[in-house]
Amino acid sequence: MKKVVFILIAVISFSSVAQEILTLNDCYKLVETNYPLIKQHQLLEKQHQLDTEIISNSKLPQINLDAQATYQSDVIEIPIPNANIDPLNKDQYKATLSVNQLIYNGGLTAANLKVKKAQFKTKQKQVDTNIYQLKSQINRLYFSVLLTEETFNLLESKKKQLESKLKEVQSGIKHGVLLPYSDSVLEVELLKIKQQFIAIESQKTTLIETLSSLIGQSVSNATKFEKPLVKTELQTEISRPELDLFQLKKEEINSQEALISKQNALKLNGFATGGYGNPGLNMLDNSFQTYYIVGVKLHWNVFDWNTNKKQQATVAINKDIIENETEIFKLNTNIELNKQQQEIEKISAFINSDEEIINLRKKVLKTLDAQLKNGVITSSVYITEFTNLFEAENTLLRHKIQVQLAKANYNTIKGQ
Template identity: 30%
Template structure:
């Protein structure tokens, strides 16, 4: 009794277990997983780390700068006071001198140089990330090609099933007619050859599908079963939407880098203020006429202003303007080429729409010719070669229709990819 119950449960649960092994995926899911698992995505974290380290180093510009120095020297001549006072010996400097100093500088204002460097760092980081986004965007196109390649193969495999069923029906018909002596063995052999040809095509398509599935698995970093069901993508499209490609955002980020560099030019031509302090021990001290080792200290405010940058300021602005004009030219060229591509793809979409309308009519007529051929063959006024030709012609019409359907869908997604939406 227990054995019977176990067998019954196995039979009941088997369909559920088999069903659970079949996965269902869609195009958007594949695109997102491929992006997340593409090796280049790791560059995002590296760019952010580099930005953090650079900004942290720039922030340290306003920390006190400490330096230690020392010096021992001997000079052949010394400064003397050219005055003699009777009864008083004016001390002289020693020719050997020694000192060790500790200098501390605190930046008060650097003319905006640190702030402008931070802007450049952040702008460059944003630009590098957006450039990375452009490279990652190309992965979508590869996924589209694989996904629609698998869908096209599935369509062809379905048509092979229809063809096989059609040929098998005629094989059974010829076998029955052969028994009744109203058909030839060669007719049966012709149908067998076509069935074998169909098996060969199925092997080729199945092998190609396995290769596409494996490549798609590598991209999304997940194992996909060979029995996977690929959902048919949505065929809706809006031709009026504006271009929203990541390349356009990359050009905008590059322009922000130029703006940040402009602030650097201004900062180079501004004065810099800082506090300084120096403590020392040496011979002599601050009193040059005292030959004993003494400690001393100096402190104050320092101003520095480099006017040499004014000579190159005008040309630096011109160079930046030239870079911006070049960037604008690149952006306009990209938009022009993209609009041309969109026009071409839109024409392709319109072409496939018209072809699919004709496909329905061609299939209807081919089916009518095939049925007429089958009727003629039964009546002995049609040979098997001609009938097989009619069967293959109808099958080819259906295959052509399925290919047009997939090309139509793929053109829609090529348009969306080119458009950036």
């Protein structure tokens, strides 16, 4: 039984640890799932469904109920001698129930539905585009967290080296090899490192809290951020969602053109009206009567002063504007890609020189270390060069993170 409990605890502990690993791709997926803007997909879906139902209702019979009571100053009289015809009442009443049924409208309803469908797709893609643009923020935050972790680890290494060196110096002071208070410089440097630890932890907490808000998932300071090895394919085709958005906008314009072309189409409606009133259809019968009318109605706008053609021309201009925006977007994107490519090459060159600088700094520090042990130099001189080595190593770490960030940004700009 104890073995079973132990195994369960081990499995749970392992699962907990496994859950503490976060990757850059995880962040991309989480923001696409949890960011509040994603709710607009469902809202737009509901809106499109309602719009479709509203337009489709035009195919159904339209039923209207009307009632009217009037009093008029004069009525029609028939001036025929000896005619026994009662004059109409000046107060008249009428109630009608009308039914209108669309028979034919030249495909106008279907064209309206296509426009709404195209608008729906455009709005959905706009949401996707806005969410995609968050990837740049995620890149910056994620790699900034990695930088704080690497800096923390390097600082921890520096602290251990200084603590070891402090013991050597204190031993040298004890045996009279080094001057009194030579250890004070090292102790001050250790206190500075303690302050740097606090600053790094505070910065990391702020970055993680911001990232957590963005991806919609709680992330603790204990979470392990996996270091990605970002690969880039230079000079490949751009596949940004904005290009899909531009294409959908053009399709929306095409559907609007089709709708405009059908606005002047022949329209045929059937109608039926039943009524009760005084007078009825027989104006000579001065009493309440029931009546009905049935028929068909044809409507055709034969001449509209070229309004339809002008609307078509306006829509065509909108299409040209979209083409122009697409061209500008591609141009600006290629410029950004070129800048990122230059940034990658520049930082890669920095990394090569950083490694050479570190090797030289280590040689100098090794010489100073021997001189400090023999009392040839003071601990201040040693700390100065030790700090120079730390700064060089920190610069290398920063450049390694920066080149990965530049590659991630390159892929984001390209749409990969």
